[in-house]
Amino acid sequence: xxxxxxxxxxxxxxxxxxxxxxxxxxxxxxxxxxxxxxxxxxxxxxxxxxxxxxxxxxxxxxxxxxxxxxxxxxxxxxxxxxxxxxxxxxxxxxxxxxxxxxxxxxxxxxxxxxxxxxxxxxxxxxxxxxxxxxxxxxxx
Ligand code: AMP
Numbered sequence: 001x002x003x004x005x006x007x008x009x010x011x012x013x014x015x016x017x018x019x020x021x022x023x024x025x026x027x028x029x030x031x032x033x034x035x036x037x038x039x040x041x042x043x044x045x046x047x048x049x050x051x052x053x054x055x056x057x058x059x060x061x062x063x064x065x066x067x068x069x070x071x072x073x074x075x076x077x078x079x080x081x082x083x084x085x086x087x088x089x090x091x092x093x094x095x096x097x098x099x100x101x102x103x104x105x106x107x108x109x110x111x112x113x114x115x116x117x118x119x120x121x122x123x124x125x126x127x128x129x130x131x132x133x134x135x136x137x138x139x140x
Pocket of ligand 1: 033034036043089096097117119
């Protein structure tokens with residue numbers, strides 16, 4: 001399976017469609033998931049093309065994981081979460097629906113269930129507010 005340059009996250013990286021940006025550096029971008037399974041659900045992607053973890057350049061993974069860690073720490077603080085779930089799916093059989101490598105970052109607290117994967121689209125204003133909370137925790 002090859003990388004499709006027209007996938008939705010490639011379009012976000014090219015600025016062709018909007019996102020609620022949380023953090024960006026030279027190699028990575030973090031933004032809010034539009035169908036959040038938990039308040040503060042974010043996605044972290046590399047700027048370099050990769051379909052998923054299976055074909056990714058290993059040299060891109062250090063920067064990617066560093067951003068995952070950074071936004072996970074900020075999300076825990078911003079949402080007062082007790083923990084943070086990191087998820088990453090490879091190929092449709094494993095649940096992948098967008099074919100540009102991404103890590104899910106989900107703030108979690110005991111007794112608060114997850115909403116369905118690719119479930120309901122969240123309100124734009126709510127996502128904007130959540131992105132602002134995480135950016136504030138990042139000191140951005
Ligand atoms: P996965 O099953 O790991 O490929 O998940 C893809 C994720 O991308 C899902 O959680 C979707 O809610 C999310 N998603 C799809 N389109 C967008 C978009 N335009 N902006 C932000 N998140 C998106």
